[in-house]
Amino acid sequence: MLNAAIIGTGFIGPVHLEALMRIGGVRIAAIASNEPEKARSLASRFSIPRVYDRWEDAVADPEVQVIHTCTPNNLHFPINSVAIAAGKHVLSEKPLSLTAAESAELVRLARERGVVNGVNFTYRFYPLVQHARALVRGGELGSIYLVHGHYLQDWLYYDTDYNWRLEPDIGGASRATADIGSHWCDLIQFITGLRIRSICADLVTIHKNRKRPPASSETFGADQGQSGITESVEVTTEDAGVIMFRLENGARGACTLSQVSAGRKNREWFEIDGSAMAMAWDQEEPNTLWIGHRDRPNELLIKDPSLLRQEARPYAHYPGGHPEGYPDGPKNLFLQFYEFIRSGRDPRSGPIPFPTFEDGHWANKIVEAVLTSTRTRQWVDVR
Ligand SMILES: NC(=O)c1ccc[n+]([C@@H]2O[C@H](COP(=O)([O-])OP(=O)(O)OC[C@H]3O[C@@H](n4cnc5c(N)ncnc54)[C@H](O)[C@@H]3O)[C@@H](O)[C@H]2O)c1
Numbered sequence: 223m224l225n226a227a228i229i230g231t232g233f234i235g236p237v238h239l240e241a242l243m244r245i246g247g248v249r250i251a252a253i254a255s256n257e258p259e260k261a262r263s264l265a266s267r268f269s270i271p272r273v274y275d276r277w278e279d280a281v282a283d284p285e286v287q288v289i290h291t292c293t294p295n296n297l298h299f300p301i302n303s304v305a306i307a308a309g310k311h312v313l314s315e316k317p318l319s320l321t322a323a324e325s326a327e328l329v330r331l332a333r334e335r336g337v338v339n340g341v342n343f344t345y346r347f348y349p350l351v352q353h354a355r356a357l358v359r360g361g362e363l364g365s366i367y368l369v370h371g372h373y374l375q376d377w378l379y380y381d382t383d384y385n386w387r388l389e390p391d392i393g394g395a396s397r398a399t400a401d402i403g404s405h406w407c408d409l410i411q412f413i414t415g416l417r418i419r420s421i422c423a424d425l426v427t428i429h430k431n432r433k434r435p436p437a438s439s440e441t442f443g444a445d446q447g448q449s450g451i452t453e454s455v456e457v458t459t460e461d462a463g464v465i466m467f468r469l470e471n472g473a474r475g476a477c478t479l480s481q482v483s484a485g486r487k488n489r490e491w492f493e494i495d496g497s498a499m500a501m502a503w504d505q506e507e508p509n510t511l512w513i514g515h516r517d518r519p520n521e522l523l524i525k526d527p528s529l530l531r532q533e534a535r536p537y538a539h540y541p542g543g544h545p546e547g548y549p550d551g552p553k554n555l556f557l558q559f560y561e562f563i564r565s566g567r568d569p570r571s572g573p574i575p576f577p578t579f580e581d582g583h584w585a586n587k588i589v590e591a592v593l594t595s596t597r598t599r600q601w602v603d604v605r
Pocket residue numbers: 229230231232233234235254255256257275276277292293294295297315316317342343344386401439440441
């Protein structure tokens with residue numbers, strides 16, 4: 223058994239908890255939160271022996287070998303860096319830190335200590351996403367011409383919707399790009415095997431002032447849009463934006479990001495157009511992959527392990543007709559992460575089957591290029 227601690231008990235902390243419960247071989251030894259009641263309630267429901275009010279105590283717990291960082295963004299750097307210094311393996315939420323300077327430091331620290339490090343870019347781990355990647359690697363898509371799509375949500379649609387993500391000292395200088403654009407960019411780079419090298423972006427803040435409710439609201443909380451109004455707060459981070467980009471093979475791309483698109487809940491959609499065919503996938507319908515042809519009828523591939531490429535099969539745990547969804551992504555990622563720890567392999571060499579701090583750092587560089595491009599109204603290279 224490996225001993226893990228989860229820090230943060232909001233939306234994603236319990237997602238980590240459930241996924242860990244499902245993979246086996248991991249004991250959740252501690253849970254930490256600045257909402258101690260919630261932490262205690264989770265601990266009692268799931269038989270977690272220790273509850274800490276301070277994240278520092280979870281990191282210092284000598285029995286804990288792996289830290290899951292599930293707090294607001296501004297705490298990722300301090301928690302991750304202290305955890306690495308204590309020799310713990312770290313599975314961090316995205317964005318890896320508030321800035322690329324911080325994420326560069328986390329990459330350096332993790333290499334120095336040789337700890338296993340991962341970032342929860344969970345959308346890589348749907349069976350049909352893995353299949354799409356295998357199709358690209360197998361050459362079935364041909365050479366890639368174009369990558370386009372969007373990531374749209376509506377949970378910040380009204381100016382009365384409020385969350386810590388709106389506050390730059392907690393969420394960072396970028397919101398829609400760092401929060402959801404980072405997922406979209408990671409996903410298409412993972413599938414194509416190509417990095418985004420150059421960016422021309424135009425971000426926009428629709429609600430320049432928002433009404434902060436009396437108590438800060440939890441992510442996707444039921445009170446969104448209905449809370450009492452106490453204070454008008456100026457918003458500097460983007461509600462939405464458009465990003466044009468070039469991939470390293472010269473392919474062109476475009477992505478629209480929004481947290482203010484009515485009716486779109488978590489619509490992460492992409493299409494990749496290649497010289498042999500095209501494919502498209504929607505996170506809200508994750509068990510279907512559209513495959514486009516010019517000279518024969520298009521296909522809809524429904525997730526079914528027997529129809530997937532060999533490399534994608536381990537990510538499908540149920541037979542055809544039994545949908546797999548959002549909670550299965552972290553499960554698949556954690557399976558890979560903990561298997562890697564158990565193998566005793568050195569995370570500094572060889573292929574790593576899950577997103578690492580290097581990927582989190584690259585995502586931060588993309589976010590900063592998007593901000594710079596918007597500010598300067600120019601193309602910006604990602605180096
Ligand atoms: N990978 C994904 O798909 C995904 C999805 C949602 C959120 N996230 C990321 O997860 C992180 C958390 O997001 P969320 O939506 O769960 O937020 P949330 O507001 O719902 O939860 C944050 C939690 O952190 C706790 N916390 C705050 N300060 C703390 C402190 N000092 N010590 C200990 N605990 C503290 C809060 O009590 C709360 O339980 C964010 O970085 C976000 O980007 C990732």
